[in-house]
Amino acid sequence: MTVDSFSGKLAVVTGGGSGMGRELVRQLAAQGCSVAACDLNSGDIAGAAALAREGAPPGARVTSHDCDVSDEGQVLRFRDELLGEHAADHVDLVFSNAGIGGGSSFISDSRQEWERTFAIDWWGVYYCARAFMPLLMASGDGILVNTSSVNGFWASLGPGAPQTAYSTAKFAVRGFSEALIEDLRANAPHVRVAVVMPGHVGTDIVANSLRARGLPEPEHMSDAQLEGLIPRGTQAKLIGAGLLAEGASAEDLRQLLVRANADFRDKAPVSAAEAATVILDGVRSGAWRILVGEDARKIDAAVRAKPEAAYDYAELFSALAEEPEPGTSQP
Secondary structure (H helix, E strand, O other): OOOOOOOOOEEEEEOOOOHHHHHHHHHHHHOOOEEEEEEOOHHHHHHHHHHHHHOOOOOOOEEEEEOOOOOHHHHHHHHHHHHHHOOOOOOOEEEEOOOOOOOOOOOOOOHHHHHHHHHHHHHHHHHHHHHHHHHHHHHOOOEEEEEOOHHHOOOOOOOOOOOHHHHHHHHHHHHHHHHHHHHHHHHOOOOEEEEEEEOOEEOOHHHHHHHHOOOOOHHHOOHHHHHHHOOHHHHHHHHHOOOOOOOOOHHHHHHHHHHHHHHHHHOOOEEHHHHHHHHHHHHHHOOOEEEEOHHHHHHHHHHHHOHHHOOOHHHHHHHHHHOOOOOOOOO
């Protein structure tokens, strides 16, 4: 099922206040698609909607909504709000894009942090699918687009960098999306699903993840909040890795977090705008699996070629280094 045009359709975008979500809202609106966008951060989503309206042609309506997708009641309220504001009885596209990081270690991180991350990254996708599937079915040609991650097929960030809550959720999103392929084929053949697997995309996920856990942006954190976020054991690891000076002050920790957020956003190989374009091109083409970024493509290929080596980092990284670039062949 391909899409000739997004013009005249109604799309739902979660996590639309920043990063890929904001760019999806903007690019869809620019192509004549009406959009209902939600986010946990009310200021961000209002700004994203205003930006999208500026570039939208006549007839494309963009609305903004506050919603924590980990709360099913809020998701249902968001659904009802958008149907009223758009005077609609169906939606054509749902982009379950909202996500945060955190809960890296099942062993040493707090249960609260772990479950908060998992709730947004998995239950948010599930609740949106439950809320919007009947409306996608009413569309006649609806499309559900779930955002997983490179960590949906590789559950690590490398040596000494576990990623358990995020990876567990993203594996669930990928598995759910793949399972829906046959379910929809059998029970709602006029609806299709696509799963997005981004690698490193330039977003504000570091700062957004902190805010989702009730913390301010790094530059506004108290010394106590910094100490709780980066405990002594973690500081020692950062010092050992050369990322933090011995005897670092609270201000040093604060600046480390500020740089981490800026570097993740500004030094990424793929910008949020580029990622959104890849996603929309994939949806338009009818793809069910959309890889975003060369890092995602390479890790996917390496893990598929030799899954038992996925966590033997020396072997995995060697395979990544040896993989030919697209369009070339090995001798």
